[in-house]
Amino acid sequence: MQSLSMLRVSASPPPRDCAVYCGFDPTAASLHVGHLLTISALLHCRQSGLHPIAVVGGATGRVGDPSGRVTEREEVERDNLRTNAASIIDCLERIFHNDQKMRGAGPDIRVVDNWSWWKDVGAVEFVSDIARPFRVASMLAKESVSQRMSSEEGMSCAEFLYPLFQAFDFLHLHTKHNCWLQVGGGDQWGNITSGCEFVRKKTGHLVHGVTVPLLTTSSGDKLGKTAGNAVWLTGSSYPLYQFLLQTGDHDVATCLHRLTSLPPEEVDVIMQQHTTAPESFLAQKRLAEEVTRLVHGAEGLTHAETATKALFGDHHSLRSLTSDELLNLFSHVPTTQLNFDHLSSDTTVSEIAVQAKVVKSEFAVHQLLSTGGLYVNGDRVAENETFLPSLHMLPGNLTVFRVGKKTHHLIQWTH
Numbered sequence: 001m002q003s004l005s006m007l008r009v010s011a012s013p014p015p016r017d018c019a020v021y022c023g024f025d026p027t028a029a030s031l032h033v034g035h036l037l038t039i040s041a042l043l044h045c046r047q048s049g050l051h052p053i054a055v056v057g058g059a060t061g062r063v064g065d066p067s068g069r070v071t072e073r074e075e076v077e078r079d080n081l082r083t084n085a086a087s088i089i090d091c092l093e094r095i096f097h098n099d100q101k102m103r104g105a106g107p108d109i110r111v112v113d114n115w116s117w118w119k120d121v122g123a124v125e126f127v128s129d130i131a132r133p134f135r136v137a138s139m140l141a142k143e144s145v146s147q148r149m150s151s152e153e154g155m156s157c158a159e160f161l162y163p164l165f166q167a168f169d170f171l172h173l174h175t176k177h178n179c180w181l182q183v184g185g186g187d188q189w190g191n192i193t194s195g196c197e198f199v200r201k202k203t204g205h206l207v208h209g210v211t212v213p214l215l216t217t218s219s220g221d222k223l224g225k226t227a228g229n230a231v232w233l234t235g236s237s238y239p240l241y242q243f244l245l246q247t248g249d250h251d252v253a254t255c256l257h258r259l260t261s262l263p264p265e266e267v268d269v270i271m272q273q274h275t276t277a278p279e280s281f282l283a284q285k286r287l288a289e290e291v292t293r294l295v296h297g298a299e300g301l302t303h304a305e306t307a308t309k310a311l312f313g314d315h316h317s318l319r320s321l322t323s324d325e326l327l328n329l330f331s332h333v334p335t336t337q338l339n340f341d342h343l344s345s346d347t348t349v350s351e352i353a354v355q356a357k358v359v360k361s362e363f364a365v366h367q368l369l370s371t372g373g374l375y376v377n378g379d380r381v382a383e384n385e386t387f388l389p390s391l392h393m394l395p396g397n398l399t400v401f402r403v404g405k406k407t408h409h410l411i412q413w414t415h
Contacts, residue, residue, distance in 0.1 A: 017107075019179035020045045023114075023169065024092070025057035025065055026084035027076055031091050032230035033243060034185075034215045036291065039092075040259050041183045041212050042109070043099050047261070051107045053179060054092045055169060058085045058115030065166075066159040067144045067187040085113055091234055098297050103261055110177070117172050118165075130168050131161075133201045134194070139163065142190040163194040170195035171202055181208045212258070236331060237296035238311075241304035244288035245281065249274075252283040260290040310378075311408065318377050323396025330400065330410040340389075340397065340413040349376050349385045349392065358401045358409040368403065375402040 022038045024031060031039075042052040061081050076084065089111050096109040121130075139145060139160065148155040173179035182192050192209035199207045231243045247255055252274070256267045274283035293301045307329045310317040321329065336356040350365040352358075353374065359365050368374040374381040376392055377400050392399055397413040 015178065015180060016049060017051065017178075018181065019051040019053050019110075019173065019177050020181040020183060021053040021055055021170070021173050021179050022183045023055040023057055023060070023166065024088055025061040026081055026088050027061055027064075028230075029084050029087045030232040030234040031088055032232050033240060034230070035233070036259050036295075037212045037215050038183055038185055039095060041210070043096075043103075043261065045181070045183070046099075046106050046109065047103065049107060050181070051110070051178075052096075053110045053112065053173060053177060054096075055173070056085050056088050056092070056111065056113045058082065058113040059118035060114060060162065060165045060169070061085070063158050063162050063165055064156075065162050065191070066148055066155060067162075067191060085115075087234065089113065094297070095233070095295055098294050099261075101297075102294065114169050114172075118168075121168075126164075130164055133198060134164060134167075139194075142194075144187075144190050163191045164198075166191045167195040167198035170207065171199050174199050174203065174205065174207060179207075180205075181210065183210045183212065186211050186214050233295050236307075236328060237292050237300035237304040238307040238329065239332060240295060241288045241292045241301075241308065244291055245284050245308075247284050247287060249278060249283075252287055256283065256287050256290075260287065260294075262286075262290065311402075312378075312405075316378075318394055318400060321395070323394075323398065326394060326396060326398050326400075326410075330398075330408060333408040333410055335410040335412060337412045337414055340415050343387065343389070345386075347387045349381050349387050350374070350383075352387055352399075352411070353381075353401055356401070356409065356411050358403065373404050376400070378402070 020042065022042050024035065024038075039054075042054065046052050058081065061076060061084070062078070064075070092111050096111070100106065100109075140149070142163070145155065145160065148159070170179070170182055182195060184192055189209075189211050192211065196207050196209050199205060231239050233240065244255075253267065253271050256262060256270065257264065260267075262270075270283050270286055274280075288304075289301060292304050296304070306321075310321055310329065318326070336358075338352070338356060350362070350369065353365055354362055359368060359374070365374065369381060369383050372380050377394060393413065394400065399411040399413070401409040401411065403409070
């Protein structure tokens, strides 16, 4: 964690009841699991009595933040940006509502769109009042700028000016909402320092900034939509729950501290129990429960737990679900439609697996069957097992194949 207060924290500590803010640009229709660290930072600040403000970048999202990127962001169409912003506002408000239910009363949490103040700022005002205090040499020295300037693609003027937009957000929130602290991911350090310096020049006040580490994969890669490994915070709760269940033993304690509201002493107890019986995945289960409840609520946690049992249990677990529940559960897996009328009395399950491209070939099917790695509706498929609609079809004329431990494929039967 890095912290900043213009090198003089003790000279100007933030007021006890001040506001703290974090920004979220709507470059996608949903936040992803990588945003949980900064969201959690806001919630921890709330526990300490600060007033959190989540700023959705309806304006800054049109400019494009270059931080942590080696290429320019693709421009998002304005209609999509507005839709994305509304979706992210809903997501944040849901998470904050769930947090209040889990932790109890605390300072109110404000969710705002920075377009509400940027729409009234003209070009002349931007250049004369906002851009004037910034020094070009200082901006060029920022790591996010120097890295891009040395690349073949270079950097657009819009991206170069992005820190000015974020800095003005800080000034606006400081003067209008008593905001003295900004939090952000580790890649936001340059933008945050620019904002603190801008507020100091404009008001004489020494505001503060804190960055939290980015959430990365075990190989150190950043999680996000650009990296192609995003786990979204909207839609089904199952992918998030499963992602957290797969947290490594060496990371789970850190995640429990950073992503949940559990007291440190309770985390210590959980880890002691986990160390005694690591095969039970006690720590991972508690992490998945706490974070899924925060993001999706108690109902979402129940859905994820039911889905996990159904996905990795037998056909009785799957048959307990309705057709709508099954379709929702498997909305993220490959789906194939097959004609029921083309079935014959001697059609085998393995033949259907090949026809639906669950596996690539008959040879691959035989390999799976020999190792017990092919399942239909949760039950292991036997060699030459005949497909029986009464046994192998679930509610809504659906069949679920599983290859190995994790790969699922849904078949929808039509007439």
